[in-house]
Amino acid sequence: MSEQRSERFEQGMKTRRSVLGDAHVDRAEKMKTAFDEPFQTLITESAWGHVWSRPGLTKRERSLITIALLAALGHHDEVAMHTRATANTGATPDDLMEVMLHVAIYAGVPAANHNIKIIKDVLEKMHHQATQPEEGK
Incomplete structure (x- = not known):
């Protein structure tokens, strides 16, 4: 192959x-x-x-741009995947909210609203996984 x-x-x-x-x-x-x-x-x-x-751009900057574009275009699975990737790119939850505010203005409130739900869910799962003892994994 x-x-x-x-x-x-x-x-x-x-x-x-x-x-x-x-x-x-x-x-x-x-x-x-x-x-x-x-x-x-x-x-x-x-x-x-x-x-x-x-x-030309840091991984954090590329991460934020990517999430904004994916959110604006309605690619929800990809938003979730790239939100998980923020653990590696350095983008913070505060950064993600700033991006969603931009999405709300430039791509529409419904797009931002839906993607905020996705991002919150992913961040909650990431936090839960990070706080679980090793033996429970």
């Missing part, structure tokens, strides 16, 4: 893992099939290897 990987792919995979975490990427890679491998290669090279790997 896997052919020789480009330098852009290798950089993309490194960046993807640093943002989303090894566990998430490992699960996604395990679920990859011959059918969706070309798409996975495309996003790894382009989104992660090119855009997310550029030096």
Whole structure:
């Protein structure tokens, strides 16, 4: 299934893992099939290897921009995924609320309202997981 990987792919995979975490990427890679491998290669090279790997913005800034765009476009599963990634990007809950205020003004109150619910739920689950004793995991 896997052919020789480009330098852009290798950089993309490194960046993807640093943002989303090894566990998430490992699960996604395990679920990859011959059918969706070309798409996975495309996003790894382009989104992660090119855009997310550029030096012009920090991972925190890219994280906030990404969440705002996904929220505005109604991509709720991706908002949840990128909210979980804030544990790796340095974006804070306060940052996320500021982003949702922008979404409310520029993309509409219903979009912000729905995504605030998603973000609250994800942050609550992240907090719960972080405060559980190791043996309970």
